[in-house]
Amino acid sequence: MIVELGHYALVLALAIAFIGTVLPLWGVKTHDAALMRMAPSASLVLFGLVALSYVALTKAYLDSDFSVLNVIENSHSAKPLMYRISGVWSNHEGSMLLWVLILALFSGLLAWFGRGMPQRLFAAVLAVQSSIAAAFILFLLAASNPFTRVTPAPMEGRGLNPLLQDPGLAIHPPLLYVGYVGCSVAFSFAIGALITGRIDAAWARFVRPWTLIAWCFLTLGIAMGSYWAYYELGWGGWWFWDPVENASLMPWLVATALIHSTVVMEKRDSLKVWTVLLSILTFSLSLVGTFLVRSGVLTSVHAFAVDPERGLFILGILIVFIGGSLTLFAWRAPLLKQGGIFAPVSREGALVLNNLFLAAATAAVFIGTLYPLALEALTGAKISVGAPFFDATFLPLMLPLAFILPFGQALAWKRGDLLGVAQRLATALGLSVVITMIVYAATWGGPVLAPLGIGLGFWLIFGSIADIMMRAKGNGVAFTVAIKRAVGLPLSIWGSTLAHMGVGVSMIGVACTAWGIEKIVEMKPGETVQVGRFDVKLEGAGLRNGPDYRENFARFIVIDGDRVVGALEPGKRVFTGRTMPTSEAALLTRGLGQVYASVGDVNPQGQIAARLYWKPWVLFIWIGAVIMALGGFFSVLDRRARIAAAVRARLPRVVAAE
Amino acid sequence: MTRKGRRLAMIGAVAVVLGIAASLVLFAMRDSIVFFYGPTEITQKNIAPGTRFRVGGLVENGSVVKSAGQNVSFSVTDGNQTVKVAYRGQLPDLFREGQGVVAEGVLTAPGQFKADSVLAKHDENYMPKEVADTLKKQGHWQEGQKGEAKK
Numbered sequence: 131m132i133v134e135l136g137h138y139a140l141v142l143a144l145a146i147a148f149i150g151t152v153l154p155l156w157g158v159k160t161h162d163a164a165l166m167r168m169a170p171s172a173s174l175v176l177f178g179l180v181a182l183s184y185v186a187l188t189k190a191y192l193d194s195d196f197s198v199l200n201v202i203e204n205s206h207s208a209k210p211l212m213y214r215i216s217g218v219w220s221n222h223e224g225s226m227l228l229w230v231l232i233l234a235l236f237s238g239l240l241a242w243f244g245r246g247m248p249q250r251l252f253a254a255v256l257a258v259q260s261s262i263a264a265a266f267i268l269f270l271l272a273a274s275n276p277f278t279r280v281t282p283a284p285m286e287g288r289g290l291n292p293l294l295q296d297p298g299l300a301i302h303p304p305l306l307y308v309g310y311v312g313c314s315v316a317f318s319f320a321i322g323a324l325i326t327g328r329i330d331a332a333w334a335r336f337v338r339p340w341t342l343i344a345w346c347f348l349t350l351g352i353a354m355g356s357y358w359a360y361y362e363l364g365w366g367g368w369w370f371w372d373p374v375e376n377a378s379l380m381p382w383l384v385a386t387a388l389i390h391s392t393v394v395m396e397k398r399d400s401l402k403v404w405t406v407l408l409s410i411l412t413f414s415l416s417l418v419g420t421f422l423v424r425s426g427v428l429t430s431v432h433a434f435a436v437d438p439e440r441g442l443f444i445l446g447i448l449i450v451f452i453g454g455s456l457t458l459f460a461w462r463a464p465l466l467k468q469g470g471i472f473a474p475v476s477r478e479g480a481l482v483l484n485n486l487f488l489a490a491a492t493a494a495v496f497i498g499t500l501y502p503l504a505l506e507a508l509t510g511a512k513i514s515v516g517a518p519f520f521d522a523t524f525l526p527l528m529l530p531l532a533f534i535l536p537f538g539q540a541l542a543w544k545r546g547d548l549l550g551v552a553q554r555l556a557t558a559l560g561l562s563v564v565i566t567m568i569v570y571a572a573t574w575g576g577p578v579l580a581p582l583g584i585g586l587g588f589w590l591i592f593g594s595i596a597d598i599m600m601r602a603k604g605n606g607v608a609f610t611v612a613i614k615r616a617v618g619l620p621l622s623i624w625g626s627t628l629a630h631m632g633v634g635v636s637m638i639g640v641a642c643t644a645w646g647i648e649k650i651v652e653m654k655p656g657e658t659v660q661v662g663r664f665d666v667k668l669e670g671a672g673l674r675n676g677p678d679y680r681e682n683f684a685r686f687i688v689i690d691g692d693r694v695v696g697a698l699e700p701g702k703r704v705f706t707g708r709t710m711p712t713s714e715a716a717l718l719t720r721g722l723g724q725v726y727a728s729v730g731d732v733n734p735q736g737q738i739a740a741r742l743y744w745k746p747w748v749l750f751i752w753i754g755a756v757i758m759a760l761g762g763f764f765s766v767l768d769r770r771a772r773i774a775a776a777v778r779a780r781l782p783r784v785v786a787a788e
Numbered sequence: 789m790t791r792k793g794r795r796l797a798m799i800g801a802v803a804v805v806l807g808i809a810a811s812l813v814l815f816a817m818r819d820s821i822v823f824f825y826g827p828t829e830i831t832q833k834n835i836a837p838g839t840r841f842r843v844g845g846l847v848e849n850g851s852v853v854k855s856a857g858q859n860v861s862f863s864v865t866d867g868n869q870t871v872k873v874a875y876r877g878q879l880p881d882l883f884r885e886g887q888g889v890v891a892e893g894v895l896t897a898p899g900q901f902k903a904d905s906v907l908a909k910h911d912e913n914y915m916p917k918e919v920a921d922t923l924k925k926q927g928h929w930q931e932g933q934k935g936e937a938k939k
Contacts, residue, residue: 474797490809518820523812711881730878739878
């Protein structure tokens with residue numbers, strides 16, 4: 131019954147989404163305020179219905195209702211509670227429902243918080259949001275219905291894919307989806323601007339917080355996915371340039387460009403058309419990502435062989451939205467009022483460079499990801515484009531960007547003084563060069579590029595600190611005054627500083643992987659292997675039972691000098707209802723580095739195959755990402771205050787005087 | 789700087805960055821792309837030893853030999869031809885005889901392949917797409933083998 135209720139709510143949501151698209155748009159066209167006012171109500175109702183539908187599916191999972199096909203395929207009565215809740219999005223149908231739920235949530239939030247916006251833009255934006263929701267709800271109902279029933283119902287489900295049986299499942303997909311789907315808001319704003327034909331600095335102020343929120347979640351989602359792959363797959367790597375990863379990286383890169391270009395638009399009323407294009411591209415790439423992951427067109431270490439019908443359906447949605455929006459852009463963008471052209475040496479000039487590099491890097495990733503697909507479709511030849519391609523294209527575009535970043539951050543708007551900025555950044559630059567030299571000297575004969583990466587990372591961190599210090603200190607004021615001023619700086623300044631420092635921290639972490647140590651060995655109990663500065667001793671192996679799995683595990687102890695610093699228990703698990711084992715890597719964190727172990731089979735001589743790694747400073751990679759996201763959230767908070775101020779300023783004076 | 793100068797500077801910057809990006813992509817395309825072949829294609833196309841590529845097919849039943857030091861050898865077949873693959877290291881969890889596999893490495897001699905990676909898959913039912921296509925081409929594919937896996 132509840133399942134049918136959920137199904138019905140979803141059908142109703144489709145109708146509401148359709149109404150919420152057509153009527154407000156008609157209102158925008160005919161300047162009918164009553165029709166336009168329907169948009170927020172429709173969005174709120176839509177959210178309610180989709181939420182109801184989602185809760186119904188979750189309830190089916192909680193009750194282990196094995197008359198629902200989706201629950202049979204992905205659940206098991208022995209499954210712990212956490213995986214029943216997160217199991218909902220562990221599969222194609224459920225994750226698409228989550229996608230729609232988040233979309234509806236964003237529409238609802240927009241309907242609630244966007245009331246101060248110009249009415250026509252507001253109605254158009256919500257209508258575009260509803261049209262996206264309509265397309266995806268239609269996709270759910272027509273091609274991937276999570277509420278399909280089965281008779282007779284089996285006694286037991288097939289269980290969750292063991293690789294997904296991990297806390298990462300509870301965190302990674304929702305974060306990533308909030309990021310992906312959050313990009314839809316900027317898209318809707320862009321289409322709204324094209325429809326209404328008006329765009330100004332205020333538009334940028336409305337778009338920016340939403341894009342920032344999406345960007346923060348995308349950052350965290352990608353980082354979480356990377357960490358999950360790192361410890362779950364047992365290969366010791368943290369980024370594989372896999373198409374599925376690239377699918378999330380591309381929207382992130384464009385979104386990064388977008389949050390920078392909206393600043394230019396807000397402050398200098400320029401780069402308007404470009405910003406609109408970026409908004410369209412960000413969400414388009416999110417859709418491409420959804421298509422790549424959900425359609426099974428690309429080969430990947432993530433195995434995706436889904437129904438071709440679904441792939442075609444998503445491709446259809448893709449063509450309508452991307453093709454439609456770009457056509458609209460080509461038609462309407464020339465009507466938008468252009469801003470002025472500005473001096474090359476200025477903050478806005480530097481931000482244009484940032485956008486150029488990010489766009490070029492996105493293009494490189496895009497080509498590397500989709501070229502094999504195009505080639506196979508055209509000639510039948512099968513190729514794979516892997517890490518070497520991306521190392522040779524992506525990195526050379528990112529490193530110069532990192533180098534110019536602190537300069538750009540310190541330049542003034544309108545007319546910057548590059549020489550003056552260079553003088554003020556001299557200490558930061560000098561320190562970074564010294565650090566690079568020291569690292570080179572200390573690791574002479576080791577990796578060549580890695581010390582340079584570390585130097586660049588420190589340059590970003592010191593450059594950001596120097597920027598804050600310059601803003602706080604001004605012309606040599608007292609220390610206490612400087613501190614007070616630093617604390618009083620707008621949150622957005624702290625936000626961008628933090629985010630840039632985060633990039634530096636991640637960069638240092640990535641560079642340090644060059645000094646990682648990998649040992650592939652076969653060991654008998656009692657044997658010891660040296661991994662970096664640690665001795666790893668195999669104590670023994672055994673068999674144990676978990677709630678819904680059996681695990682062959684090995685126990686290693688890690689010795690640093692002559693002191694035991696911890697134990698590692700990697701294993702291979704076989705889950706109930708599945709036949710294949712999965713590896714469980716074990717991690718021991720020492721400082722910011724990790725000792726990493728995964729085990730394979732036991733050979734006829736009784737030796738256990740093992741992979742042992744020492745990964746110095748590896749945690750910096752993800753800590754940096756968290757700092758970036760934190761910086762983004764700081765900026766969001768600041769913007770909200772700013773919008774409120776703008777609204778207050780419009781109120782009559784009498785109110786302000788009270 | 790004049791308005792014209794500013795515009796030129798902007799266009800120049802765009803041209804330079806895009807030019808760099810395009811040349812990097814073209815350069816990398818030439819050097820770092822790996823082709824995929826089935827065992828039959830390797831003989832048909834007369835691929836020279838030393839070429840780096842990916843080979844895929846089914847692990848032939850009874851062909852897996854594990855020896856000391858994590859050295860493994862196995863045969864990859866598409867039903868018509870086989871290639872012997874030598875690999876050192878831990879095999880993926882889902883590696884089994886009779887199952888699909890993709891290995892990347894270098895052809896050392898005709899019919900001899902030295903792999904430096906053997907690809908793992910996410911799900912037990914999954915058949916790598918290239919492998920399925922290879923088997924289809926050689927007429928050894930039964931419908932209904934389609935697997936499903938998601939992230």
